[in-house]
Amino acid sequence: MKKKYFILLFICTSLLHAQQDAWVYLKDKPSSPTFFNSPSKMLSQRALDRRSNQKIDLDAKDVPIESTYLNQIKSKSGVSVMATSKWLNAIHVRGTQTDLNAMKALPFVEKIDFANKSLNQSAKSIAVKKEKNVSKTAKTKIEYAYGTSSNQIQMLNGHLLHQQNYTGSGKIIAVMDSGFPGVNSAQPFKRLIDNKQILGGYNYVLRNPDFYTGTSHGTSVLSTMGGFKENQLVGTAPDASYYLFITENDTSENPVEESLWVEAAEKADSLGVDIINTSLGYFDFDNTSYNHTYSEMDGKTAFMSRGAEIAFSRGIIVVSSAGNSGESSNPNIAVPADAVSVLAIGAVNASEIRTSFSSIGPSFDNRIKPDVMAQGQSAIISDPLGNIVTANGTSFSSPILTGLVACLWQALPNKTNKEIREIIIKSSDRFAAPNNLYGYGVPDFNAAFSDQLDLNEIAVNEVVIYPNPTADLLSLILPKNSTSGIIQFFNTAGQKVFEKKIENNDSSISIKELQTGLYLYKFQSQDFIKTGKIYKQ
Structure with a gap:
């Protein structure tokens, strides 16, 4: 019985002194107002534009982790900061179970979540670390x-x-x-x-x-x-x-x-x-x-x-x-x-x-x-x-x-x-x-x-030619500020094989006589030139 007790005690002691991975979740972000007043400190203009275009508001997840909190955790003896996440307001740390649990005393720490899930519950089950060799790209032949x-x-x-x-x-x-x-x-x-x-x-x-x-x-x-x-x-x-x-x-x-x-x-x-x-x-x-x-x-x-x-x-x-x-x-x-x-x-x-x-x-x-x-x-x-x-x-x-x-x-x-x-x-x-x-x-x-082609979404300065590919008829939509233009088709050798003048009341053109293949087109009006590719089936 004493021998079994000693082995269990040894396992528990080893586990307490083994390096563990965990996430420290923080309670808040006191600097949020400062960042909300200056969004460019959090996100690039392109990111802000993406959010605006999709009508997605900024929120607390966009705000960086409170630097004073992070610095205090970095200063803790026996604790290594491995990564951070502003979205989850969490810091990935590594250290012994004892050192990591000690951070629960910090007033801004909400909880410690161990990667070893048994450490987040009562210590009834003890997981012993077992190393294995893993080659993650070996599955790719x-x-x-x-x-x-x-x-x-x-x-x-x-x-x-x-x-x-x-x-x-x-x-x-x-x-x-x-x-x-x-x-x-x-x-x-x-x-x-x-x-x-x-x-x-x-x-x-x-x-x-x-x-x-x-x-x-x-x-x-x-x-x-x-x-x-x-x-x-x-x-x-x-x-x-x-x-x-x-x-x-x-x-x-x-x-x-x-x-x-x-x-x-x-x-x-x-x-x-x-x-x-x-x-x-x-x-x-x-x-x-x-x-x-x-x-x-x-x-x-x-x-x-x-x-x-x-x-x-x-x-x-x-x-x-x-x-x-x-x-x-x-x-x-x-x-x-x-x-x-x-x-x-x-x-x-x-x-x-x-x-x-x-x-x-x-x-x-x-x-x-x-x-x-x-x-x-x-x-x-x-x-x-x-x-x-x-x-x-x-x-x-x-x-x-x-x-x-x-x-x-x-x-x-x-x-x-x-x-x-x-x-x-x-x-x-x-x-x-x-x-x-x-x-x-x-x-x-x-x-x-x-x-999904929605003609109501077409920009006023855009020429729309559809469907692509097509077997015969092509439909055209001219910009609202354009009344006419000329469309030309060229084969891949650069030779012009088709030309037609387009008016606003023209809704389609036939390319039935063209052979199957890829063609380059150029639409030219008084205001602009649009080029592209059309595939004739």
């Missing part, structure tokens, strides 16, 4: 095989958006991942670099500005959106701009990575980012006492999922891989794909059949997950050396779709993030009968755009 990226775009009818000049221009995507080596040197990213479409980034893991480092997972993810290598790889949003944030430490698995993600999402919000892609998922950790449970996949428990939901409330669209655990004993989605507003993307093959590795739903509270599907088997990507290869994983179905979210939002600039999300889901091929293998199915981005 790379095979060196050249090919074309056409299928992964055409499956979603994204090429039809591209043909209408909707290529992501004007939209900003933040990519949260484990590293971006080669992006500043490999040929498929040269177009992004030359056009200054990489707006910046940060390495939250190492706390330095070098984001062209780490593992190549983020490089491959980015290539599906912004990569360009003629006849081999064209990203789904080649003209979007990007911020690159390293939040994932591929050498370990710890809840701090969820906190780093939220911190990066807050930065993305402040910079005016429109869309976040995260090809990351969290369920198991090196310290098994930190593991999530399926019951926590309810969209409101995990720190990262709560942060993703707040990001959406700020007017950002968050797109996440559903996960690659479909063949495991725990086949369900992981954090943050469980969040209500996150677009969780599962994986299909080139024939639109679900891949066996794609994680399934539902969420614990019985919501449909994944939300939609895209190609994640034999996806065409670039490696850090610029080789065009194939890869498997929802890590790639997510960004493939993310790029087209940017294109669609460019095409429908007056829609809110909630509306864009709903439009995508409603365009999917299983919308009428969703399930927890395919979600709502494979979206049709061209149909999503065409179905």
Whole structure:
């Protein structure tokens, strides 16, 4: 009996002295009035404009953590500050259970929430730390095989958006991942670099500005959106701009990575980012006492999922891989794909059949997950050396779709993030009968755009030519201040093949005589010139 008591006492003592991860939640933000009086201290003008355009008010979540509180916690002996979140008014800390619990005495601390959930209750159950080796990118199988990226775009009818000049221009995507080596040197990213479409980034893991480092997972993810290598790889949003944030430490698995993600999402919000892609998922950790449970996949428990939901409330669209655990004993989605507003993307093959590795739903509270599907088997990507290869994983179905979210939002600039999300889901091929293998199915981005074409929303200085593509008739709408103009069509060799004078009472023109293919058009009036592309079916 004494021996058993000694062992139990030893375990308890070891646990008390082991390093623990926890979140310190703060009670308030005393400096809120100062920041509300000067919103530019919290958010860039682009971020403020995004909020204004979507009629989203500023609130206390936008206010930074009280600096005096943070400094007091930093000064505590034995406590390390790992990350902060203004949205959740929380500080991720590391230290012994004793040192962390001591902070409860601080008058501004609301509660301490340990990553080891047993420490938040009575100490009846004791979790012993068990280390394991984890390789989070090992689930992504790379095979060196050249090919074309056409299928992964055409499956979603994204090429039809591209043909209408909707290529992501004007939209900003933040990519949260484990590293971006080669992006500043490999040929498929040269177009992004030359056009200054990489707006910046940060390495939250190492706390330095070098984001062209780490593992190549983020490089491959980015290539599906912004990569360009003629006849081999064209990203789904080649003209979007990007911020690159390293939040994932591929050498370990710890809840701090969820906190780093939220911190990066807050930065993305402040910079005016429109869309976040995260090809990351969290369920198991090196310290098994930190593991999530399926019951926590309810969209409101995990720190990262709560942060993703707040990001959406700020007017950002968050797109996440559903996960690659479909063949495991725990086949369900992981954090943050469980969040209500996150677009969780599962994986299909080139024939639109679900891949066996794609994680399934539902969420614990019985919501449909994944939300939609895209190609994640034999996806065409670039490696850090610029080789065009194939890869498997929802890590790639997510960004493939993310790029087209940017294109669609460019095409429908007056829609809110909630509306864009709903439009995508409603365009999917299983919308009428969703399930927890395919979600709502494979979206049709061209149909999503065409179905939303609202002539009342057209700007007064814009020429509208639709539908695109077309087999015969094209409808035209001239700006209200324009009475006439001339429209010309040119083939890809630059030869003029069609010309017609347009009056305000003209509603359509026939291009039936033109051969199938892509044409450039130019509309010219006394006041302006508009150019674009039309695809004749």
